[in-house]
Amino acid sequence: MSDQPMRVAVLGGGSFGTALASIAADNAAEVRQWLRDPGLAAQITQEHRNSRYLPDFVINPAVVASSDMAEVLKDADLVLVAIPSTAFREVVRQARPCLHDTQILVSTTKGIQEEGFKLMSQILEEETGFPHIGVISGPNLAAEIADKQLTATVIASDDPNTRTCVQTALGCDYFRVYASNDRYGVELGGALKNIYAIAAGMAAALGMGENTRSMLMTRALAEMSRFAVDQGANPMTFLGLAGVGDLIVTCSSALSRNYRVGQALGEGKTLDEAVDALGQVAEGVNTVRLVRNKAHEEGVYMPLAEGLYQVLFDGVPARDMARLLMLGEQSSDVEFVLPRKVVQQDRRQGSKHHG
Numbered sequence: 001m002s003d004q005p006m007r008v009a010v011l012g013g014g015s016f017g018t019a020l021a022s023i024a025a026d027n028a029a030e031v032r033q034w035l036r037d038p039g040l041a042a043q044i045t046q047e048h049r050n051s052r053y054l055p056d057f058v059i060n061p062a063v064v065a066s067s068d069m070a071e072v073l074k075d076a077d078l079v080l081v082a083i084p085s086t087a088f089r090e091v092v093r094q095a096r097p098c099l100h101d102t103q104i105l106v107s108t109t110k111g112i113q114e115e116g117f118k119l120m121s122q123i124l125e126e127e128t129g130f131p132h133i134g135v136i137s138g139p140n141l142a143a144e145i146a147d148k149q150l151t152a153t154v155i156a157s158d159d160p161n162t163r164t165c166v167q168t169a170l171g172c173d174y175f176r177v178y179a180s181n182d183r184y185g186v187e188l189g190g191a192l193k194n195i196y197a198i199a200a201g202m203a204a205a206l207g208m209g210e211n212t213r214s215m216l217m218t219r220a221l222a223e224m225s226r227f228a229v230d231q232g233a234n235p236m237t238f239l240g241l242a243g244v245g246d247l248i249v250t251c252s253s254a255l256s257r258n259y260r261v262g263q264a265l266g267e268g269k270t271l272d273e274a275v276d277a278l279g280q281v282a283e284g285v286n287t288v289r290l291v292r293n294k295a296h297e298e299g300v301y302m303p304l305a306e307g308l309y310q311v312l313f314d315g316v317p318a319r320d321m322a323r324l325l326m327l328g329e330q331s332s333d334v335e336f337v338l339p340r341k342v343v344q345q346d347r348r349q350g351s352k353h354h355g
């Protein structure tokens with residue numbers, strides 16, 4: 001290994017991009033951050049603050065931010081892309097002329113592109129064709145990371161260099177980086193959990209209790225796993241930080257933007273009002289639409305995603321939907337133990353005997 005500090009470039013000036021830039025700088029990397037707004041870039045470099053996205057935290061003073069993408073990407077060993085899914089491809093295309101195939105490219109974004117139902121690392125791959133591609137995902141509320149609360153994440157890549165590089169760049173005494181080679185599963189888990197975070201925020205605002213949240217999270221995991229199997233992913237990955245770990249944090253905390261959108265809806269705001277009041281991107285709003293449509297197309301049973309879709313886009317009151325879901329067909333607890341089909345058969349046979 002060379003004695004040179006690692007050079008890390010972060011694309012995106014939101015709260016997670018900024019928190020990751022600061023961790024890498026805490027770890028003695030040379031860090032540059034790209035954002036569109038030159039004023040905010042100057043504030044990060046000179047005042048070590050990001051007043052728009054992380055107003056209450058001091059950023060490591062070594063982070064240099066700029067709106068000049070070529071400057072930021074020059075000689076970077078590792079490039080972290082922290083841009084919302086709707087703008088992700090556009091930004092990667094903009095970056096492409098400044099990138100080269102020895103660099104390690106990692107997405108931090110938990111969303112899905114509508115065309116082709118693509119995850120962000122697939123976009124990195126398509127746009128660059130480079131070999132070192134990965135994904136960071138896990139229970140990672142940016143404000144808690146910026147506060148140096150003990151946190152863990154997952155770097156997922158089938159490329160060992162990518163996994164090691166990210167563990168070296170970001171692993172420190174308050175941020176632990178676990179490795180996975182299931183890039184697709186880790187990335188899918190991060191995108192799917194946002195759906196259920198909206199539902200959990202909504203349930204909390206409607207005064208529902210901890211039993212309800214617990215039921216919601218557990219059934220969410222069952223539903224996510226069912227979808228993963230349909231997509232050819234390994235549902236075991238959802239037992240890790242990027243599945244159940246992220247589901248727990250995002251369904252439990254008002255620091256999550258998806259949870260806050262749900263809360264606003266539960267308080268009676270319309271979807272447009274809830275999204276406007278947030279003023280940031282809640283990926284789950286888009287994801288619920290895409291996943292529900294995909295589930296329809298493929299015949300995957302996802303009652304929670306379907307119910308949330310109807311509340312968000314068809315104007316069904318959330319409380320009515322909750323009641324409907326409770327009265328739905330009784331099902332199996334863990335489908336990998338007792339298949340749902342068997343429960344349905346048992347019921348049919350039972351009703352013959354009793355009727």
Ligand SMILES: NC(=O)c1ccc[n+]([C@@H]2O[C@H](COP(=O)([O-])OP(=O)(O)OC[C@H]3O[C@@H](n4cnc5c(N)ncnc54)[C@H](O)[C@@H]3O)[C@@H](O)[C@H]2O)c1
Nearest residue numbers: 012013014015016017082083084087108109110140141142
């Ligand atoms: N915030 C968190 O707690 C958190 C934690 C883990 C993962 N993530 C994921 O990481 C991703 C980035 O999150 P974030 O919180 O850093 O930022 P964000 O989603 O709030 O926005 C990221 C940045 O992208 C910029 N941006 C938006 N559209 C753009 C465009 N067309 N061109 C250029 N820049 C554009 C915004 O101005 C902002 O600086 C999210 O998609 C999220 O799923 C977020």
Ligand SMILES: O=P(O)(O)OC[C@H](O)CO
Nearest residue numbers: 138139140141256257258
């Ligand atoms: O603020 P959210 O809802 O995008 O969630 C943030 C992270 O994904 C939590 O791990």
